Amino acid sequence: MTLEEIRKEIDQIDEALLPLFLKRMECAKAVAVIKKETGQPVLNAEREQAILNRIGSRAGEFGGEARMLYANMMDMSRSLQHSLLGSGQELRAAIRDAGVKPEKAEKIACLGEIGSYSHEALLQLYPHTFPLFYQDFGGIFAAVESGEADLGLLPVENSSAGSVGEVYDLILQYRYSIIAATTLLVRHCMASAKKVDPRSIRTVYSHPQALSQCSVYIEKNDLHALPCSSTAAAAQMIAQRQEAGIAAICSEHAAKQYKLHIVQNDIQNTSNNRTRFIVISRRLYIPDGAQKISLCFSLPHKTGSLYSVLARFAAAGLNLTKIESRPIAERNFEYDFYLDFTGNVHEERTLNLLCALNDELPRFSFLGNYTENE
Numbered sequence: 001m002t003l004e005e006i007r008k009e010i011d012q013i014d015e016a017l018l019p020l021f022l023k024r025m026e027c028a029k030a031v032a033v034i035k036k037e038t039g040q041p042v043l044n045a046e047r048e049q050a051i052l053n054r055i056g057s058r059a060g061e062f063g064g065e066a067r068m069l070y071a072n073m074m075d076m077s078r079s080l081q082h083s084l085l086g087s088g089q090e091l092r093a094a095i096r097d098a099g100v101k102p103e104k105a106e107k108i109a110c111l112g113e114i115g116s117y118s119h120e121a122l123l124q125l126y127p128h129t130f131p132l133f134y135q136d137f138g139g140i141f142a143a144v145e146s147g148e149a150d151l152g153l154l155p156v157e158n159s160s161a162g163s164v165g166e167v168y169d170l171i172l173q174y175r176y177s178i179i180a181a182t183t184l185l186v187r188h189c190m191a192s193a194k195k196v197d198p199r200s201i202r203t204v205y206s207h208p209q210a211l212s213q214c215s216v217y218i219e220k221n222d223l224h225a226l227p228c229s230s231t232a233a234a235a236q237m238i239a240q241r242q243e244a245g246i247a248a249i250c251s252e253h254a255a256k257q258y259k260l261h262i263v264q265n266d267i268q269n270t271s272n273n274r275t276r277f278i279v280i281s282r283r284l285y286i287p288d289g290a291q292k293i294s295l296c297f298s299l300p301h302k303t304g305s306l307y308s309v310l311a312r313f314a315a316a317g318l319n320l321t322k323i324e325s326r327p328i329a330e331r332n333f334e335y336d337f338y339l340d341f342t343g344n345v346h347e348e349r350t351l352n353l354l355c356a357l358n359d360e361l362p363r364f365s366f367l368g369n370y371t372e373n374e
C-alpha cells in the first residue's frame with residue numbers, strides 16, 4: 001500500500017470510530033439519569049477495572065495502549081455524568097457564596113523584618129497595610145489560624161532556587177484559601193555604612209539564599225561571605241556596626257530603610273531573578289477577573305492515575321502552570337499533589353471539572369481563584 005492509501009484507510013477507521021464514541025457518550029448520559037434516580041455515585045471503579053482488564057487482554061500487543069484509550073473514554077464519560085448531575089454541590093455553594101475581597105485586611109503576617117523581600121511583596125499588593133513579622137513560615141500560618149493576622153503572605157517559588165517545599169507542606173496541611181499572588185523581581189545590592197569604593201569591601205553578610213544568588217559576584221571579587229538570618233537583618237547589622245570593609249547583600253529597599261550606601265547594584269547572578277508570593281486567608285474570596293486557580297489532591301498508587309487527572313484538564317482546554325508533589329508524612333511514598341492552572345471558576349466547564357474531581361479524588365481541596373500580578 002502507498003502512504004496515501006494507508007492514510008485513506010486511517011480516515012475511514014476514524015470515521016467509523018466516531019459514531020461509536022458518540023453512542024458511548026449517549027449511553028453515559030442515560031446512565032446518569034438512572035444514577036440520579038437511584039442516588040448512585042458516578043464512579044464505579046470495579047466496573048471500570050473489569051472493562052480495562054477485558055479490553056487489555058483482548059488487545060494483544062497493544063494491550064497497554066488499548067487500556068489507555070478506554071481509560072480516557074471513561075474519564076470523559078464520568079466528566080459528562082458529573083456535569084449532568086451537578087456534582088459537588090458543596091463546592092458550588094462555597095464558590096457562589098465567596099466574597100470578592102476581605103472586609104478586613106489590616107494586619108498581614110509575613111517573613112522577616114522591615115525591608116525584607118516579603119515586606120516588599122506585601123507593599124506591592126497592600127500598600128496601606130500593617131505588616132506583622134514572623135521568623136518562620138509556620139508562625140505565619142499559626143497567626144492566620146489564631147486570628148492574630150487577617151491574612152498571611154508567603155514566598156512559594158524562586159526562578160533560580162525553585163519551590164519552597166516547606167511552604168507547600170504547610171499549604172497542604174492547613175488548606176487555607178489563596179486569595180492573591182504576586183511576583184517580585186529580586187535585585188540584590190551590596191550596601192555599606194559609608195560611601196566607599198566597592199573594592200574596599202572584603203566581607204559580605206546576607207541570608208544564605210541571597211549569598212548563593214550572588215555567588216558569581218562574590219567569587220569574582222574574592223569576597224568572604226557570611227550568613228545572616230535575613231537580608232534585612234544583615235542590613236541592620238551593618239548599619240549598627242559602622243565598620244569599614246564589610247557590607248550587606250540586601251534589597252535597595254532594605255538599604256534605604258537602614259540608611260546604608262549602595263556600593264554596587266544588581267549583583268545577582270541572573271537578571272531575571274524572580275520570587276512568587278501568595279496570600280492566604282481562612283475564608284475564600286474570589287476577586288473579579290480572577291485568572292489563576294489552585295487546588296490539591298492525593299492519588300492512589302495506580303498506573304496512569306496522574307495521567308488520567310491531567311487528561312481531564314487537557315480535555316477542558318485548561319493550561320497547567322505548576323504541579324508540585326509532596327510526600328504524605330504518615331503514608332509510605334504516597335503523595336499529595338498541588339496544581340496551579342489558568343482559569344476562572346465562573347466558567348461552567350472549569351467549575352464542572354473541579355466539582356467532578358472533588359467527587360472523585362481523595363483529599364481534594366479547591367484552594368482558590370485569584371489574580372496574579374506578574
Ligand SMILES: C=C(O[C@@H]1C=C(C(=O)O)C=C[C@H]1O)C(=O)O
Binds near residue numbers: 028044074077
Ligand atoms: C457509565 C458508567 O459510569 C462510569 C463510567 C464508566 C464507563 O464509561 O464505562 C463505567 C463506570 C462508571 O465509573 C457506569 O456506571 O456504567
